[in-house]
Amino acid sequence: MSNRVTLPVDVVPSHYSLVLTPNFQSLDFTCDESVTVSVVTAVDEVTLHSKEIYIESVSFVSDDAKVAPTVVGISYNTKYNTVKFTFDGLLPVGNGKLLIKYRGILNGDMAGFYKSTYADANGTKKIMASTQFEALDARRAFPCWDEPAAKATFSVTLVIPAHLTALSNMPELSTTHLPSSNGQQLKKVVFDTSPKMSTYLLAWAVGEFDFVQGVTKGGVMLRVFSPPGRGPQGKFALDVGIRSLDFYDEYFKVPYPLPKLDMICITEFAMGAMENWGLVTYRETALMIDEATASPQQKQRVAVVVAHELAHQWFGNLVTMQWWEGLWLNEGFAAYMEHFCTDVLFPEYKMWEQFTTGGFSNAQRLDALKSSHPVIVPIQHAEEVEQVFDAISYNKGSTVVNMVSAFLGADKFKEGLQLYMKRHAYGNTETVDLWNAWSEVSGKDVAALMKSWTTVVGYPYLKVVDEKWTDSAVEVTLEQGRFLSDGSTTAEDDAELWSIPLVFATNGSSSQEAVLMDQKRQTFSIPL
Structure with missing residues (x-):
């Protein structure tokens, strides 16, 4: 939409290579970044998102031109969290690489690349580092086109103390031990290249971890990582994760496309969980329980959150919203599927009875107020997403998805989702693309039905x-x-x-x- 404030599209990324070196003493990190880009229009400046990052050097290398323009200016816009590189000539049309060296901070804000504290098996306080990028915080870890439609592939390398473990979206390719630096033994951990995905889904974590593991019917390795000494507390989540992944594989008829899926407990975490593709992060209470002493409510919470986040591996990760106003459907659909999947795995929980008194009732209560707003609220600036996405959007979103299921019937609802996943895999969509898929398989005008429920206030x-x-x-x-x-x-x-x-x-x-x-x-x- 023309009123959306986005970065210029003269230069677009296709691949990021990041070599990150965190320092747990000074609580900062350095990075050598290489971004493979396509110059669509000859321009003499390139603008990326960047926040709390100090650029030390930047250059551009063209795949074709023998002589590339030189950077003559770096300017920051703190209002829009961008950095602009100005060159002494036009970047030639074609492919090239943007090479950036920079420094950032391991902040304590639970956003971007940040630090957490945890206790090891002996009760000693330690520091770990992990990421939280949704919605707009990938730019705090690396300069990037931090918009959901700007999909690219990612290669992550972490240089870390030798006794620590590093994780990222993809499996580890290699580990190389490096010469000591300032008396500290380091290692370089290289991860495989990711599928094409949005920046907010990239993730990595560094620390001391225990883990339990298993394998799905489709051969996907699934691991649950925890602070040292607490590995067994991840067994229930592991079982739910394996069964959920198998369920979604069969339901969507699109196999989970990554070779592994890790779920990790982050001891300091602002969200309930985050669906990073292949490395899902969780608040402690949403992942770790002692099965011998946990109440049924605690077990149900873990099951529901795991089912929710793994639904996102398809709906949100494989197929992603074009712009942030589509976040309501991303979360509303996952909220619907958390009930659907958990009901299949644990029918004794009676999830749909709880939905009536939970999400559905909450949606009715909030939407019956004069202060309510439509489910779909146009977003001009990406920063508005946190203001307009609230419980009305979340609860009403899951309720209207449930209504579509009842309107179409279970078989056509599922068939439309399978078509949607196959048609838009690794791409971006507007909400109407899902309506069109359901209409195509059912012969019913789903867009006309949903217009009033998503654009009109109330019910x-x-x-x-x-x-x-x-x-x-x-x-x-x-x-x-x-x-x-x-x-x-x-x-x-x-x-x-x-x-x-x-x-x-x-x-x-x-x-x-x-x-x-x-x-x-x-x-x-x-x-x-």
Whole structure:
């Protein structure tokens, strides 16, 4: 959309190579970064996102030109968190590499590349470092095109103290021990190249870890990493992770595309969890439990969070929103699938009964207020995403996805998702692309149904205004209007219309398919 504030598209990335060296004493890090880019239009400046990073040097090397322009200026924009490199001539159209040396900080903000403290097996306090990039904090770890549509592949190398473990999205390719530096033995850990993905899904972690592991039916190695001495507390999450991955493989009919999946406990973590592709990070209580003493509620929480994050490995990671206003569907769908998957794995939890009193009821309560807002809120500046994405979007998002499932039926709902995954794998989509996939397999106009539920504030109530009975049927006239919990509905509120799927049931029959009410007042005939 033209009103979105994004970086210029004259130069676009295709691959990042990062060689990072964290320092646990000075709590900072250095990096040699190489970005493979395509120069679409000859320009003399390149703008990337960057925050709290000090650029030491930058140069450009063209694949074709013998002489490349030289950088003559580096300027920072703290309002938009960008850095601009100005050259003494035009960058030639074609492919090249942007080479950047820089320094950053291991901050304590639980965002970007940051430090956490943990206790080892002896109770001694230690420091680990890990990443949290969603939504806008990859730029705190490396200069980049920090937008979901700017997908690229990534190669990560970490130079770390020899006694520590390094993890990233992809499996380790090699480990090389290096000569001592300032009396400290170091090693260089090189990871395989990632699939094409958004910057917010890149991740790495460095520390002392124990782990438990297993393998899915599809041959994917799954590991759960924990602070030293607590490995067994990851066994329940490991079991849920393996079974969830197998379930999603079969459900989406697109095999999990990475060779491994790690889930790691981060002792200082601002979120519940984060779906980084192949290296999912968790708050301690969402991953680690002692099965012998854990309550059913604690086990359910772990199961639900794991099912939620692994749903994202397809919906969000494999297929990603084009822009941040699509985040509602990303999270709303995962919130729906956490119930769906957990219900299959643990039917005794009665997840759909809990959904009625949980997410659905929360959505109704919040959306019945005058202060509510539509599920889809246009986002001009990426920084607005944290302000507009809230419980209304999250809870109502999962509820309307559940409504689509009921409207289409389980088989067409699943078939549409499988088409969507195959058609848009490794790409970016707008919300309408999912509606189109469901419409294509079902023959129903899903976009028309969903428009009112995602762009109109609130939700309707139905009033029976007339009924006529015969021996074989009842004719019911219904009227819709906006429901507000304080009863302050105005004429303007009542003018809104929703497309409402209705299912009728009597003692003798029930509707085989939902029918749509899309008028202010509408009459339906119900067989008895």
